[in-house]
Amino acid sequence: MANLSNLEPQVVWHIFEQMCAHPRPSKHEEKVSAWIQKLAKDHNIECKEDKVGNLILRKSATAGMEDRKGVVLQAHMDMVPQKNSDIEHNFVTDPIDAYVDGEWVTARGTTLGADNGIGLAASLAVIFSDNIEHGPLEVLVTIDEEAGMTGAFGLEAGWLEGDILLNTDSEDEGEVYMGCAGGIDANIQFPLQHEAAPSDHQTFEIVIKGLKGGHSGVDIHLGRGNANKLLARFLKEAGRDIAVRLATINGGTLRNAIPREAFAIVTVAPAQREEFKACLEFFTQAIKKELSATEPFIEVTLTPIVEQPQVLTVDCQTRLIAALNGVFNGVVRMSDEVEGVVETSSNLGVVETQTDNVFIKCLIRSLSDSCRIDAQEMIASVFELAGGKVVLDGAYPGWKPDTTSPIMQIMRDVYEKEFGSVPKIMVIHAGLECGLFKTSYPNMDMASFGPTICFPHSPDEKVNITTVDMFWKYLQAILKAIPTK
The missing domain is CATH 3.30.70.360 (Alpha-Beta Plaits)
Incomplete structure (x- = not known):
């Protein structure tokens, strides 16, 4: 995995590379959770754990952005543990053997955990950074998304302070999601x-x-x-x-x-x-x-x-x-x-x-x-x-689309400005945690986006390197464009 940290954006890939060393199959997230809490402590970032094991990190706005709406960056810490039958791998104890394969990052015979590890790495990179402009910022890291959404079910009203939630668990660059299936x-x-x-x-x-x-x-x-x-x-x-x-x-x-x-x-x-x-x-x-x-x-x-x-x-x-x-x-x-x-x-x-x-x-x-x-x-x-x-x-529950969503319009405009094309506004046939968050936070404006990840939940899982860089630039530009309260 030595060459992952040489990829751009280095700050995201460096965190993801470290993440691969911390086992995190669903229902066994204790090692990656402890690692995140240590990183937060090392960076003097407030970090709290709720009663089900979700982590909430908080950081004040950067200078001049104090009057902006608060943003919650959200990702889940667990990954799907799938491997080929000829591979010896214990997901509870063994690191993920990730490597660069041309334009992609993948893993040897197992799931990679880019779902949702890249979104989590980017969210942590933002809150640990000293040179990214943002308003009041929170990072919500949930547990057990892949095996039961235990973290989303257990999230209590009143823990989050933000007005906007950006879910980073989508898997097609150039698409922004405003709804999802229930299950x-x-x-x-x-x-x-x-x-x-x-x-x-x-x-x-x-x-x-x-x-x-x-x-x-x-x-x-x-x-x-x-x-x-x-x-x-x-x-x-x-x-x-x-x-x-x-x-x-x-x-x-x-x-x-x-x-x-x-x-x-x-x-x-x-x-x-x-x-x-x-x-x-x-x-x-x-x-x-x-x-x-x-x-x-x-x-x-x-x-x-x-x-x-x-x-x-x-x-x-x-x-x-x-x-x-x-x-x-x-x-x-x-x-x-x-x-x-x-x-x-x-x-x-x-x-x-x-x-x-x-x-x-x-x-x-x-x-x-x-x-x-x-x-x-x-x-x-x-x-x-x-x-x-x-x-x-x-x-x-599913996440019912809101065609009047202000953050959706902001994300459409920012994408067009950054990349010269209009993103597709989509509904995804998968379970995003946003539907459950709406139960406790019905007035929070939400959207979901991410880099291109192919074959998630299988040992063929891979993430496109170029789109990770685009996702990172897009995320920073969105944070900068968040309006005032």
Whole structure:
């Protein structure tokens, strides 16, 4: 990572490089939080921690800017922990191995954490700087944005003093966001019934891997494969004519990341072994053709193993596979109000076999509360009919667009002045914390922006170096243009 600090703007990349050395997967932010608090102390910046673990840093206005409206720069400190299966990495203890790859910064085999690490680094760079003009300034650093928005849910009214909040968690330079989708988790517990596998059966492991994965919101419309859905599809197809018995099924690790890999342990009668292999080969060629434009590196393997596992009863297996195959995944509906934006979607993010249950996690997103409720009830209906227990949890509101927002107009004007073009004013199909902040701070004017980050929530995550410099210049120019109270 030695060359990251040589990039421009050096002050932002230097902080981000240090951040990569402090593990910060969701729900394990204590090390990065302690590092931020130490930096604040070293720079004589006021820093408070609230009861859920959010940090609030404050700094007085620079000379001549005391009469400006107060600004809150906001970022989250956690990152999505995703890695390739051939990489040894413990996100709780190990640093991120970031490096420069041409015009991008990426990481070796893991998520980079530019989401939202670059926005956090820029926010800290502003408040620790002695030569950036700004009015009364706060930096709000939230916890657990990626795994439940615990920090945003727990933020109390009265902690923030600013009039304007600038969220730095967007991922396309040249776009400014004024709204986002809400969401809810569907957590399914599917009880299992087991029996001994037929004594003459041979055991195999099926692996589907090599998919791109990605963010279950901003990438959901790109037509990428979902490894969990593909595996369920094959098991359903194979089970029509072949006595295949399922022992375990696993895939994905996070409900907000499109699953890149899925695994199943099955047994097959020797007399149907070749038919089973041919069925899998036919399926593999079919999905490679279907997904050739979006998933060029997909792999499907079948490996004999010695284990003689317990298998699911025929009835249990039938119901589980039917539910996994039947539950919808991907885009449900495009928005009528915002052209080109997904209105409602679902991601079958995690399937995990434990001793007596399969645990399944879906994340439903929507710009419309009524459409989100409809989608979550459809998912619940499928699994309940199959015998699963469904708990809908962690609902968070969308951020309703405000077309009269003063900060939106300022950001439009500043961008045009700085870069000679008009930014796109957008609504994003992802969960930004702004919707929750509006609950406690309904009168705060909000907008979201950031540099270009590709493939967030996957090991292919990368951030464009040039756009980080543009984001930094844009941020400083916005702070300078903040009006008086």
